[in-house]
Amino acid sequence: MKKQNWYKLIYQFAVIGILTFMGFRLLWDKAYAPDFEAYCPFGGIQALGSYLTMDSLSCSMTSTQIMMGVALFIGIVLFSRLFCGYICPLGTIGEWIGKLGDRLKVRITLKGIADRILRLLKYVLLFITFYFTLQSSELFCKKFDPYYAVASGFNTDVVLLWALIAIGALLFGSLFFRLFWCRYLCPMGALSAIFKYSWWFLGTMAVYVILLLLGLKISYVYPLLIITAGGYILEVTRMNRVRPDPVHITRNTDTCISCGLCTEACPQGIDVASSEKVTHADCTLCGDCLHACPEKDTLQINKRNMKWLPAVVLGALIILGITAGTLFELPTISQKWGTEEQLASAGVFEMSGLKNIKCFGSSTAFANQMRRVDGIYGVSTYVASHTVHILYDTTMYTNEKVQQLIFVPVKRAIGELPEGTESVVYYTVTIDKFFDPLDATYLQNLLDQKTEAVGYQSDFACPVIVRIYFPAGKEPGREELVKAIESKNLSFTVNETEFNVKLPYRVVTFEDEKGSLTPQEFAREMFMPVTSFFNDSQNYTEDVLKGMPVILGENAKLSQRYSYLISHLSNEGGIVGFETSLNEVGKEMLTVWYVDTVTAPDRVFSAVNADSLMLHYADGTTGTVPNPFRFAPADTVTTGITE
Secondary structure: OOOOOHHHHHHHHHHHHHHHHHHHHHHHOOOOOOOOOOOOHHHHHHHHHHHHHHOEOOOOOOHHHHHHHHHHHHHHHHOOOHHHHHHOHHHHHHHHHHHHHHHOOOOEOOOHHHHHHHHHHHHHHHHHHHHHHHHHOOOHHHHOOHHHHHHOOOOOOOOHHHHHHHHHHHHHHHHHEOOHHHHHOOHHHHHHHHHHOHHHHHHHHHHHHHHHHOOOOOOOHHHHHHHHHHHHHHHHHOOOOOOOOOOOEEEOOOOOOOOOHHHHHOOOOOOHHHOOEEOOOOOOOOOHHHHHOOOOOOEEEOOEOOOOHHHHHHHHHHHHHHHHHHOOOOOOEEEEOOOHHHHHOOEEEEEOOOOOOOOHHHHHHHHHHHHOOOOEEEEEEEOOOOEEEEEEOOOOOOHHHHHHHHOOOOEEEOOOOOOOOOOEEEEEEEEEOOOOHHHHHHHHHHHHHHOOOOEEEEEOOOOEEEEEEEEOOOOOOHHHHHHHHOOOEEEEEEOOEEEEEEOOOEEEEEOOOOEEEOHHHHHHHHOOOOEEEOOOHHHOOHHHEEEEEEEOHHHHHHHHHHHHHHHHHOOOOOEEEEEEEEOOOOOEEEEEEEEOOOOOHHHHHHHHOOOEEEEEOOOOOEEEEEOOOOOEEOOOOEEOOOO
């Protein structure tokens, strides 16, 4: 009976089981938001690279992923590619599918020139992945990685065609060719092979650092190219002579009976039965050969019976990486634009719990916002704790004033007043742990789901002051409203994407007396005009400009997405403006300004009611999203642009 390598199987089943549980939990726990990249060592190494070259961490990477990457490097140098053999879900799937291929007698092991040429592909992918990651501080591997594509549900970071090709290569390639993905396409596999030749990697990096210290300005592209090219050359020319190799499989030729079971058991197809010491580049120290050997003390680790060693070391490295990652936090971005004198005397404001600080992109947007404020000299963000550090002029600001600078007051319509509403009542509360724009979105959805609220607005204070409006007679009781606001979980859907979040809000104060407004006063209180002109609107005279009014109605609840519609309308050359206003009875209106010699009202109306919106992004690219707006026409057409 064939002996099972339970050390490896326990790891493999545990990883697949955890990922499966995380996926299925989404079906019944709507507030669950799994992080499938939380302990990704490859993402951590990419993030470390972008931190060293651009002073920023890639995407939403944190110190935990970076330390897992460091643990990966240590494990490969001192032991072997343990992650590939025990942990990687893609490697596990490739191995299991390969066993099916063996049973069907359709799998082959590529050798010779074909094997050597195909190994180049993973080094090309490694170079491309790091090149674009270090350029943008966004993980390029997300665009094609089979694991991320499936785990994320093919989210917007994934290029569908690339991911499908990669998944096909993993599934069908592994069926017909031994570990096709791992050997020939996996950039993580290429990086692991490079780390096996650690003298090459560390030597190249040392020379690069020395040249930088000498004042030479050399792009990271050159050491990246040298390391990847050298890694490929070393792999195909020194495949059986990896150095260093402090831990390896050894074969006792005196007791070996040449049964060949070890070679047959090796997932990598290494000819263990012909080696006194296994130092092959593909060896992951998985231990399958050790368990397959029928002769005592014949196959060992460094001539000792330590079958348990790789599994124990891997567990220790995982614990080390996770623990070390909790001891410090690197900033996702750290930008300073003040002079040396200004920075030397600057105060530091720190605030945690900002939910909109969640990745490199949102951190950069926040820094760009603060850069425009006089007296602010720098920003650092930490996505793991959603924290910001802001350097400021102490003669201009106090900590509270800096906090007020980053606070964005909001007014949000939740629903239209029912016909016949004679008055609107409101409660005034203060809410702790409620501060950033995402909080405004969460509260809007909470109130929409759990109350009859028609709107709310927030004002700066510590804690934040929130006023919530209801049609008279439909306001909840005090305890009911507090319970709604302090809900621990929230699920809502935007553009067919479901969001599940955990909420920390706590109502601190609740004014006893309700306020009251007429419907017209409520409309004016809540209204925040939005005006945007584009497509060289200033070049047209008033006699050719026409305004087409449309009723906002339920669209007023989508005011945070007006920028989508504005970007879309700018594609129509004859449309030059977007302006919201209140009519005489307090209803919100949208006026779309256009040039009547270039376009016509029916084309304008078709544009605002298009099935999808074409958006222009800051990086110059375009994309489409479903149009959430639906407008009804008004009765009049105005002339000229209002000031």
